[in-house]
Amino acid sequence: MAENHRTLVILVHGTYASGAPWTKSNSPLCVYINSALCGGADFEAFEWSGENSHSARMRAGEGLGDFLVTSIEKYKPKDTYVIAHSHGGNVALYALGHLGSHSISGLVTMGTPFVFCRKRGIEFPLIVTRRIFSLVSSVLVLAVGGRNLDVFLGVSFVPMESFWHPFWAVVVFGLIYYCTYLAWKWTSESIGRLGVALLRRQEQVVSAVSLPQFCETDVFVADVLGDEAGAWLSVLFNVGEVAHKASSVLNSILIKFLEIIFIAFVVGGLMYGEDGAADFASYSIIALLFLGGISIFLHIPMVVLPFFVRAHKLGFGEDSLLSNWLCEIRASSLPKETTLRSLEIFRFFPKGSGLRHSSFYQSEALFQKVAEWIHARRSCSGDPSDEFRPKSGR
Incomplete structure (x- = not known):
């Protein structure tokens, strides 16, 4: 034939x-x-x-x-x-x-x-989250178990007549310290497991959405100058990235000031006594939760107002907030x-x-x-x- x-x-x-x-x-x-x-x-x-x-x-x-x-x-x-x-x-x-x-x-x-x-770099946000929750959980344990932090912050501002026998002080301090360590370890391991799950999900999204890595064929690409669709997708992407970029800046600020906040908390207790320590503990936790809350809140418009904010919703499809946070599409x-x-x-x-x-x-x-x-x-x-x-x- x-x-x-x-x-x-x-x-x-x-x-x-x-x-x-x-x-x-x-x-x-x-x-x-x-x-x-x-x-x-x-x-x-x-x-x-x-x-x-x-x-x-x-x-x-x-x-x-x-x-x-x-x-x-x-x-x-x-x-x-x-x-x-x-x-x-x-x-x-x-x-x-x-x-x-x-x-x-x-x-x-x-x-x-x-x-x-x-893939977006999610290691940095996870580190920030781990440190925030570890610090908050540690401070809460210390504040609750340390009798207004008397034992933790030392005897410098505690009246001698109210202080316990040195042996029991050491025992109580050791227990509080151990509970603080357990709280920090549990929080750190939980965030670690969450990170592993998110990385696995990230791999799944990239594998599913990405075009084939190799295409052993000839390709002819025709492109028109001033294509409205291309310009529209570019605008949508940049608008949708505002929350991600703002959150990255905020996370950078958080991780730099976490140690400063904890040191200020300890120094405040040593300088101003138990009231000062309690105040610093409260202010530190409130500040951390407030900043962390803002970081999360920046992404809420993507869910509440997807038609206006979520670039991938209008330009590319129905991907979830989690997928968009994990991957740059x-x-x-x-x-x-x-x-x-x-x-x-x-x-x-x-x-x-x-x-x-x-x-x-x-x-x-x-x-x-x-x-x-x-x-x-x-x-x-x-x-x-x-x-x-x-x-x-x-």
Whole structure:
């Protein structure tokens, strides 16, 4: 049987664009590519929910993988290309991560905000949290068990007639110190276990959301100057990062003053007696809880007002506050986290009015560039098809 030299092109729409006209075989994009390839192209449109969420895109990636296998088995083409718009490009990369990028000849993305996910440094907040709760628990034990801290702070401000026998003073001091140590150890170990759980969750989020690390296929990235979607996602991300950055600054202040607060607490007791110690204990705990509360409160708007604050809610999907706190989820105009076999970038300025994010499937300059790129891949593979024939402009 003669070898099939036809090209299969799979078209993937973007967010909220199910049934997009440009994915039809009679669309200007498809007609141009088919004409340029001398009528040797077959087109199939992959439909997915189009929901704006990581989970929807990952499910669509699995579905696209199965769709590719079925379509390739059906057409038995010489080569296969995927053309995707907007978040459809992420769906295609997820599919290649499941299926293996060697299964297609190339990927064309149009205005795709390539998602990438990085771990946030949560060790520092955990250290701050551990020190705050350890200090608070220790001070509470000392304050409750030390008879207004008489034993702990020494006999310098305690009337001799009220002081216990030295032996019992040592015993009581030892018990208080031991209880303080247990409180500190329990708090420290609890925060440590919480840290392990959070790190595990962080790994799960990064593994699930990140695009495949390696993609051994050729990729053509089309980008329009002044893309509204890219600018919108950038604004949303920066707004959503305000709470994280403010919390980081606050944590830096907290960790620097924790030791100072504890020293001031002890010195205050030694200088001003038991009343001074009690006051310093109260003020220290209140100050720590207040600052820690502010650090937590900074993230509350992400939950209460997700429509206005949580960048990932509007831009990327339904991820929880915990996932956003653990990981930095954002988008880039290039797949910077994925190693590609080759990458070609085409940026253009759209003509006419209308949304620039929708101008990709209306630009003949882009149609010709994509057709040339596909034809060049076919030529490199030894395809004996006719010479490339660009369609004349209208």
